[in-house]
Amino acid sequence: MGTYIVIAVTAALLVYVLVSYNSLVNLRNRVREAFATMDVYLKKRWDLIPNIVETVKGYAKHEKETLESVVNLRNSSYDKMGQDDKIAADGQITGALSKLMALAESYPDLKANQNFMQLSTELSKVEEDIANSRKYYNAVVRNYNNAVQMFPSNLVSAIFGFKEMAMFETAERENVKVQF
Numbered sequence: 001m002g003t004y005i006v007i008a009v010t011a012a013l014l015v016y017v018l019v020s021y022n023s024l025v026n027l028r029n030r031v032r033e034a035f036a037t038m039d040v041y042l043k044k045r046w047d048l049i050p051n052i053v054e055t056v057k058g059y060a061k062h063e064k065e066t067l068e069s070v071v072n073l074r075n076s077s078y079d080k081m082g083q084d085d086k087i088a089a090d091g092q093i094t095g096a097l098s099k100l101m102a103l104a105e106s107y108p109d110l111k112a113n114q115n116f117m118q119l120s121t122e123l124s125k126v127e128e129d130i131a132n133s134r135k136y137y138n139a140v141v142r143n144y145n146n147a148v149q150m151f152p153s154n155l156v157s158a159i160f161g162f163k164e165m166a167m168f169e170t171a172e173r174e175n176v177k178v179q180f
Contacts, residue, residue, distance in 0.1 A: 027144040087166070
């Protein structure tokens, strides 16, 4: 009788480990999928930047510093960046684009330019998509991290090397002053 109890407990433990492992794999894959979705929007914004900069350049030639900072941020190769690098670059690009858009507000002719208006609308849509995909990504990461950290699944995650993943956080930055 004692042998059957040991076999039953061992079998139950084995089933639990298998179920927990599969759950952790599922959650990790959801995190990867969520980042891949957000990555599409980040790349789309990345590709819009040169067009916006070129449009603004024609109107704001003396605003060289702002334009150069956006261009310098954009010049690194997006496809060669890792996930953490993309997240860091996003924070920097967001700040630089805020300055660029504030700069554009100072030029009424630029604001009325059809090409700029179209690019600006497109950028706004992409920013909205990025915000929504960040929310989804962070929710999926929260669920994954909970499974990695909470008992008893944390035992399975430690055995199989599942590590916490970073949330997508925006960096603190000052509001841009717009002066006319």
